[in-house]
Amino acid sequence: MLRGSAMSNVQAVLDRVDADLEAALERLFKLLRIQSISTDPAYKTPCREAADWLVADLAELGFDASRRDTPGHPMVVAHGGEGAGKHLLFYGHYDVQPVDPLHLWNRDPFDPALEETAKGKVIRGRGSADDKGQLMTFVEACRAWKAVHGTLPGKLSILFEGEEESGSPSLVPFMEANAEELKADLALICDTGMWDRETPAITTMLRGMMGEEIIIKAADRDLHSGFYGGAAQNPIKVLSKILATLHDETGRVTLDGFYDGVHDIPAELAAQWEGLGFDAAEFLGDVNLAVPAGEANYTALEQTWSRPTCEINGITGGYSGEGFKTVLPAEARAKISCRLVWDQDPHAIRAALRKRVEDMLPPDCTAEFISYGTDTATVMSTDDPAFETARQALSEEWPKEAVFIGCGGSIPIAGHFKEVLGMDSMLIGFGQADDALHSPNEKYDLASFHHGIRSWVRVLAALA
Incomplete structure (x- = not known):
């Protein structure tokens, strides 16, 4: 936990985030308007345009940023800042899924807008949650820090990929060819979500x-x-x-x-999962089912996260x-x-x-x-003090304390960071279960975007 002058330094950045939110939204909307669909060769030029847009934006913040061409879509690599804390490598992807079926969208998927819903304001548009909105929370946190302090918050590197939604064929060869440049103390990945709208999460297990x-x-x-x-x-x-x-x-x-x-999950992690209050009946009821159908003697949460x-x-x-x-x-x-x-x-x-x-x-x-x-599956060691440090930093921003959770899906980049670069990863994202990823009418809660930026300010201050 930060105290004294360190806390005042962070508060000044948080105030800047709040004051700059409207401009941050407009920057995100500019990126969302770029039709960077990676799986369709017809969108090769927009993918390059998205990469160039990010390079220019990062360069404005003082990063040494460049577009790195690959046999597929470009990578964006950037380095900046300095400090005695951990050297952090942040990963996100700027490519998006196709928009089909187009007739199911309530608006043009590449004409983003704020919409009022029963659960609050949302950012509507393809890529708003997966992953442009998520990666821009980190970029905006760096922008606010630079505006207040004139420097970036520690030694940072950035890797933005343009083929995540099409199988990442260029990713591992690029990482292997540039391993020395990309190595850091810890990788940060933003392609995940919160436990619920009041509870941030760090994902520590991926299948x-x-x-x-x-x-x-x-x-x-x-x-x-x-x-x-x-x-x-x-x-x-x-x-x-x-x-x-x-x-x-x-x-x-x-x-x-x-x-x-x-293996069975450690007792302390099992206790934390039990404390999440997961309702299997509600989880299955949302899709008109009722009874967990996996291995007997394991909860539905264990069946989807750790089995x-x-x-x-x-x-x-x-x-x-x-x-x-x-x-x-x-x-x-x-x-x-x-x-x-x-x-x-x-x-x-x-x-x-x-x-x-x-x-x-x-x-x-x-x-x-x-x-x-x-x-292969990826399991993060929460014995690393950085995980608890980040958990406490997240907890300071949201109504409820941050939790360590699992994920039933697969995010191969975390395994690649371990296998190719020898780095552990910390997965922190602000998505919600109803974001309609890969579906028509994709959205990202405005609260996820706003408090996501503020969360990264706190995490970077604590780690970097």
């Missing part, structure tokens, strides 16, 4: 993922079920039988070695159009994703899944596989 497509083939063409039914193998039946063996009656995954490297899964994401085969067509399909396909935790090895799990399929193949059937990437 990894292994994706696999299974293709079962039999006859060389679709067969008439009257002529061949009963005598010929049916790939849908074969595949369905295999998929049905992936879980036992308690919800546990049955693949050999699947739980190798899975691994094996989910069937799609099945295709045969005729599924209107009407009826009596065929035995030549092939059937299933897409499977495994969310991984702790020290699970995604490569070993892929091998176990393929072995299960191959062991259960009957005569006349073959199997093919398509891999869709692997990412």
Whole structure:
């Protein structure tokens, strides 16, 4: 906790943030108007425009900022400030998801505006929460600090990516090629959210993922079920039988070695999660469900944050159009994703899944596989005093104390920072569950933007 002159130095910056909020919003709106859709080649020029806009904005704050071209969309790299505290590397992404279906938007997705809602004012527009609004909270905190003190708040580096929404194909090669330049004491990632509107959070657990497509083939063409039914193998039946063996009656995954490297959460973290007051009935009720369907003897929060899964994401085969067509399909396909935790090895799990399929193949059937990437889980060590320092700083800004939480999703950059640069990451974001990420009518609460800026001022003062 800051005291005396240090606290007065911070308060002056917080006052500047409040006074400059309208101008900060207009800067964010300028960035939001740039149609930086990374997955569509038609938007290559707007992606470059967004990178250049950020370079110019960071340069105005005194950063040594540059656009770094890659085989895909550019990176933005910036360095600035000095001090005896931790050297911090901040990561965000300036690219956004496509806006389809456009007719479901209530306004032009690239014409951002403030809107009044039942829960308060929101910033409406594509990228407002994911991730332009989030990354600009950090930039605006630096701007306010520079305006008050004439310097940046400590030794800072920035890495903004332009391909996060399209698989980040250039990210790891760029990090490997520029590892010495990018290394810092701690990485900060803003692509996460709060526990609720009054409770800020630091995400300390991210699940990894292994994706696999299974293709079962039999006859060389679709067969008439009257002529061949009963005598010929049916790939849908074969595949369905295999998929049905992936879980036992308690919800546990049955693949050999699947739980190798899975641990129970520490008692102190379990107690904190229990204190969050998570309501599983409300969580599932929001999507018209009622009963947790994961592993028995684990809460819904544990099932989504700290336990691994094996989910069937799609099945295709045969005729599924209107009407009826009596065929035995030549092939059937299933897409499977495994969310991984702790020290699970995604490569070993892929091998176990393929072995299960191959062991259960009957005569006349073959199997093919398509891999869709692997990412290990990331678990941050909250033993690092920086985590508690940041938690206290966040707590000073919001009505309720900040908490350490898990995340059921995967944010590969945190793992890349660890594997490529040897750095731990701290994930602090101000998104809300109803921000409609990747969906029509994406929004970012004005309170998230405003208090997010103020939060970074406090965190930077405490860490840097």
